Structures are given as structure tokens and as C-alpha cells.
Amino acid sequence: xxxxxxxxxxxxxxxxxxxxxxxxxxxxxxxxxxxxxxxxxxxxxxxxxxxxxxxxxxxxxxxxxxxxxxxxxxxxxxxxxxxxxxxxxxxxxxxxxxxxxxxxxxxxxxxxxxxxxxxxxxxxxxxxxxxxxxxxxxxxxxxxxxxxxxxxxxxxxxxxxxxxxxxxxxxxxxxxxxxxxxxxxxxxxxxxxxxxxxxxxxxxxxxxxxxxxxxxxxxxxxxxxxxxxxxxxxxxxxxxxxxxxxxxxxxxxxxxxxxxxxxxxxxxxxxxxxxxxxxxx
Amino acid sequence: xxxxxxxxxxxxxxxxxxxxxxxxxxxxxxxxxxxxxxxxxxxxxxxxxxxxxxxxxxxxxxxxxxxxxxxxxxxxxxxxxxxxxxxxxxxxxxxxxxxxxxxxxxxxxxxxxxxxxxxxxxxxxxxxxxxxxxxxxxxxxxxxxxxxxxxxxxxxxxxxxxxxxxxxxxxxxxxxxxxxxxxxxxxxxxxxxxxxxxxxxxxxxxxxxxxxxxxxxxxxxxxxxxxxxxxxxxxxxxxxxxxxxxxxxxxxxxxxxxxxxxxxxxxxxxxxxxxxxxxxxxxxxxxxxx
Numbered sequence: 046x047x048x049x050x051x052x053x054x055x056x057x058x059x060x061x062x063x064x065x066x067x068x069x070x071x072x073x074x075x076x077x078x079x080x081x082x083x084x085x086x087x088x089x090x091x092x093x094x095x096x097x098x099x100x101x102x103x104x105x106x107x108x109x110x111x112x113x114x115x116x117x118x119x120x121x122x123x124x125x126x127x128x129x130x131x132x133x134x135x136x137x138x139x140x141x142x143x144x145x146x147x148x149x150x151x152x153x154x155x156x157x158x159x160x161x162x163x164x165x166x167x168x169x170x171x172x173x174x175x176x177x178x179x180x181x182x183x184x185x186x187x188x189x190x191x192x193x194x195x196x197x198x199x200x201x202x203x204x205x206x207x208x209x210x211x212x213x214x215x216x217x218x219x220x221x222x223x224x225x226x227x228x229x230x231x232x233x234x235x236x237x238x239x240x241x242x243x244x245x246x247x248x249x250x251x252x253x254x255x256x257x258x259x260x261x262x263x264x265x266x267x268x269x270x271x272x273x274x275x276x277x278x279x280x281x282x283x284x285x286x287x288x289x290x291x292x293x294x295x296x297x298x299x300x301x302x303x304x305x306x307x308x309x310x311x312x313x314x315x316x317x318x319x320x321x322x323x324x325x326x
Numbered sequence: 327x328x329x330x331x332x333x334x335x336x337x338x339x340x341x342x343x344x345x346x347x348x349x350x351x352x353x354x355x356x357x358x359x360x361x362x363x364x365x366x367x368x369x370x371x372x373x374x375x376x377x378x379x380x381x382x383x384x385x386x387x388x389x390x391x392x393x394x395x396x397x398x399x400x401x402x403x404x405x406x407x408x409x410x411x412x413x414x415x416x417x418x419x420x421x422x423x424x425x426x427x428x429x430x431x432x433x434x435x436x437x438x439x440x441x442x443x444x445x446x447x448x449x450x451x452x453x454x455x456x457x458x459x460x461x462x463x464x465x466x467x468x469x470x471x472x473x474x475x476x477x478x479x480x481x482x483x484x485x486x487x488x489x490x491x492x493x494x495x496x497x498x499x500x501x502x503x504x505x506x507x508x509x510x511x512x513x514x515x516x517x518x519x520x521x522x523x524x525x526x527x528x529x530x531x532x533x534x535x536x537x538x539x540x541x542x543x544x545x546x547x548x549x550x551x552x553x554x555x556x557x558x559x560x561x562x563x564x565x566x567x568x569x570x571x572x573x574x575x576x577x578x579x580x581x582x583x584x585x586x587x588x589x590x591x592x593x594x595x596x597x598x599x600x601x602x603x604x605x606x607x608x609x610x611x612x613x614x615x616x
Contacts, residue, residue, distance in 0.1 A: 055425030162361035
């Protein structure tokens with residue numbers, strides 16, 4: 046009998062907190078998305094909120110912008126993260142731990158402080174523009190640096206880099222290094238080794254990085270709100286404006302549910318793709 | 327053919343990549359930390375606008391920041407919430423990790439899935455859902471609602487990190503302790519706790535940072551209460567860049583750097599006591615994401 050009770054005593058309180066403050070809010074948000082007004086109003090079920098959000102051409106443009114920004118930031122991060130993880134895992138030697146610590150530190154630093162720091166650098170009277178004018182490279186400040194898609198991409202790329210590098214680094218650490226020697230002995234050049242040995246083996250790490258980074262990139266709203274201007278307006282800002290500016294909880298809930306659904310779909314597809322890749326190799 | 331190209335290839339492989347590695351690492355460090363260093367530098371500039379030329383050294387902005395009630399309240403709020411959230415997260419996280427990795431019972435998969443799913447739901451959605459939930463319940467938003475929603479996203483992270491630690495070490499030690507007459511509690515206290523101490527220390531520093539740095543959830547579930555990130559956000563939304571924000575941000579960044587290095591030393595110490603080497607330390611960083 047006592048043995049029976051044990052899982053409950055360890056897992057009871059944490060699971061109860063998740064059920065009440067994670068699952069219940071999600072269910073309430075879904076119900077609100079499917080109704081007019083408040084829950085107790087009992088307006089009956091409707092798909093109008095989803096229809097409004099999906100039918101609005103403005104939101105479709107914003108969705109496209111969001112996709113462009115998130116994808117650009119993701120590609121930039123992967124382009125940095127794969128070689129960086131390689132250097133960390135195989136080349137850094139005694140600097141390996143220290144560099145890892147710096148990556149962790151980069152994540153621990155407050156994101157709002159980082160956004161503010163970039164805003165300071167990129168502004169019209171910001172340090173990059175004033176410095177470039179000082180040395181005479183440009184005569185008029187470059188306006189496109191701040192309040193643009195470019196600014197959002199720069200800020201987002203630096204905000205999530207830790208979470209892109211570490212899973213890929215972890216996957217590389219797990220590779221048996223004899224495989225590289227074997228590939229070389231069998232006459233494979235570095236490109237073939239990278240494509241046929243390294244890439245398939247780090248695919249699960251890349252998948253984890255995509256889950257941890259690509260999905261949050263789609264829902265970010267602090268960076269576009271502070272450095273995006275009108276050009277860098279993203280879906281996260283739509284949710285914020287619906288919920289807090291126009292007080293349209295139903296619309297905001299519908300938009301949130303759509304973004305959540307899209308994230309889940311992406312996660313499942315990415316997961317399946319990795320499975321297939323693993324089976325093939 | 328292969329024989330004639332290989333030596334050149336090998337020489338290139340040795341020389342050029344080394345320079346490329348150094349350049350890559352330097353680039354990443356500059357991009358990640360450069361802006362924050364410049365921010366810190368301009369908190370000492372004797373000018374109310376943040377731009378060149380340099381007007382001289384001053385600590386006035388720190389004095390002004392200290393006297394700014396909003397700034398102080400926001401930082402204190404963040405500290406209090408993050409401390410509470412970290413403590414409860416460690417207790418919940420360690421208990422849940424133990425239950426999920428060591429006990430067999432029906433519904434284990436579902437509960438593990440529930441804990442895992444929190445980590446992949448974007449914070450914006452959790453914040454918005456929290457706001458709607460509390461307003462439907464008629465609960466007014468406060469520091470407490472921020473803290474409970476922080477707890478929801480933070481302790482599953484502790485579960486992930488501590489579970490990775492528990493999976494690594496051998497169960498036979500626990501069984502040996504029981505065989506030698508230790509009670510369940512003694513076994514947890516003297517065998518398991520020292521083993522997972524480095525994981526707990528790492529989880530603690532991450533949990534604190536997740537709560538302290540959290541913007542989206544605090545923004546939506548805090549009502550009129552402000553945490554440090556929400557304060558910075560609202561200032562930057564209303565006005566141009568302010569040296570006052572530089573000063574507060576610099577203090578926060580310095581404390582965070584000291585905290586991370588301190589925690590790193592602590593974890594190293596805890597690991598050394600167990601006779602671990604560098605391999606296990608890197609495992610700690612990578613364990614949770616695997």
C-alpha cells in the first residue's frame with residue numbers, strides 16, 4: 046500500500062500545478078477562441094474569431110513578414126552554430142569549457158538589456174551611424190539599421206544563439222570520432238565526410254535546435270516591438286495588440302491558438318523528418 | 327590522384343581552419359557581448375543623450391537610478407519572484423524528476439509528456455492564456471500571478487536537467503544503500519542528493535535566470551505590477567534611450583555575470599568532490615537538451 050502512494054507524493058503537487066495553471070488556462074483559451082465575449086456569457090460555439098483572424102489580409106502580410114524574419118534568423122544562427130559547435134566539440138581543447146560558459150552566460154544575460162543595447166547601436170543617432178559619419182564613410186545616417194526587418198533579424202539571431210549551438214554541440218560530442226577516421230581511410234574528403242557522416246549524425250541535434258529556437262522566433266514580440274518599427278511588425282505584436290490594445294480577448298485567443306497549432310504541426314513534421322533520416326542512414 | 331592531393335589538403339586542413347576557428351569564435355563573442363559592453367560604457371557618459379562624442383566620465387546615472395522608485399521596485403520585484411520561483415522549482419523539479427525516472431506506475435508516460443510539453447509551448451501563449459484564465463476566474467493580476475506562471479514554465483526545466491543527471495548515475499548505488507539498511511529517506515539524503523547536487527546547482531541558476539529574465543509572461547500576467555524586463559520595455563516604448571536604463575542594466579548584467587561564474591565554480595567544486603572530470607561538466611550543460 047505504501048509503495049502505491051509513493052508516485053503520488055513525488056509527482057502529485059508538481060502535476061497538480063501544471064494541470065491547474067498550464068492545462069486549464071490552455072483549455073480556457075481554446076474555449077474563449079471558440080466563443081464571443083466572456084466564458085460565463087455563454088454565447089455558444091462559433092468559428093468567427095478564427096475566420097476573422099484568417100480572413101484578414103493585413104494579418105496574412107504580417108504572417109509572411111514573420112516567416113521571413115524567423116527563417117532568416119534561423120538560417121543565420123544555423124550557419125554560425127554548426128561550425129561553432131564543431132570548433133567547440135573538436136578544436137577548442139582547453140578552451141572548450143570556458144567557451145561553453147560564455148555561451149551559457151550569453152543566454153543568462155537579460156534579453157531586454159540585449160535588445161536595448163542593439164537599439165542603442167543601430168539607431169539614427171546611434172553609435173554605428175555616428176561612428177561611420179565621424180570617420181567619413183557616410184554623409185547621412187543609414188535609417189534602415191533600426192526599426193526595420195534587418196534590426197529584428199540581428200537582435201533575434203543573437204538572442205537565441207545559445208539554444209541553437211548547444212544541442213548541435215551535444216550531438217557532435219556523442220559521435221564516435223573513429224567514424225571520421227574510418228571515412229578518411231575509405232578515401233572520403235572533408236566535404237563527403239561532412240555530408241555523409243557528420244550531417245546525418247547531428248540531424249537530431251539540429252531538430253532539437255529548431256524546436257527550441259525556430260518556434261519561439263515566430264512568437265517573439267519584445268524585439269519587433271522595440272526595434273522592428275512598422276516594417277518589422279510580427280505575429281506576436283498582433284496578439285499583443287489584440288489582447289492589450291483592443292481588448293479583444295477572443296480574437297487574441299484565436300490568433301494564439303492558431304500559432305500554437307502551427308508550432309505543434311511544425312514540431313511533429315520536424316520530428317518525423319528526423320526519424321526518417323535516421324532510418325535511412 | 328587521391329595520393330597526390332592529400333598532403334596539400336591536409337596542410338590546408340591544419341593551417342587555414344585554425345585561423346577560421348579563431349575568427350569565428352571572436353566574431354561570436356563580439357556579437358554576443360560587444361553591444362552590452364558598449365551599453366555599460368555609456369552608463370558612465372556625462373550626457374543625457376547616448377551618442378558620440380564622449381562627454382566625460384560620471385557616476386550620476388547610477389545615483390539617479392538608485393533614487394528612482396520605479397526602477398528599484400521593478401528590480402526588487404524581479405529578485406523576490408525569481409528567488410521564490412527558484413526554491414519551489416528545485417523542490418518540485420527534483421521530486422518530479424525522481425518520480426519520473428525511478429518509479430514505475432500507470433500514466434507515467436502521460437505525466438512525463440505533460441512536463442515536457444510545457445517546455446515547447448512559447449511563453450507568449452502561456453502569458454496570454456494566463457491573462458485570459460485569471461480574468462475569467464476574476465483573479466486580479468499581481469506579483470503572485472506572475473510568480474505562479476513563472477513556476478509553471480520553470481520547474482519542468484529543472485525536471486529535464488535533474489532527470490538527465492539521474493539517468494546518468496547508477497541505480498545499483500541506491501539499491502546497495504537499501505540493502506545495507508538505509509531507509510528510503512537516508513538513501514535519498516546520503517546517496518542521491520550528493521549525486522545530483524551539480525545538476526541541482528545548474529538547474530538552480532537556469533531557473534533563476536528564466537524567472538528573472540522572463541518578459542512575456544510577466545508582461546501579460548502582471549497587471550500594473552512591473553518586473554525589471556517589463557520596466558525596461560515600458561520605458562523604451564515611451565521614450566528614447568535613457569542613460570538611467572544603461573546604469574540599471576549594467577548593474578543587472580554585472581550581477582548576472584558574477585552569479586554565472588560563481589555557480590560555475592560551485593558546480594565544479596561539487597563535481598570534483600565526486601571525482602568527476604571535464605566530461606561530466608560538459609554533460610551537465612548538454613544533458614537537458616538531449
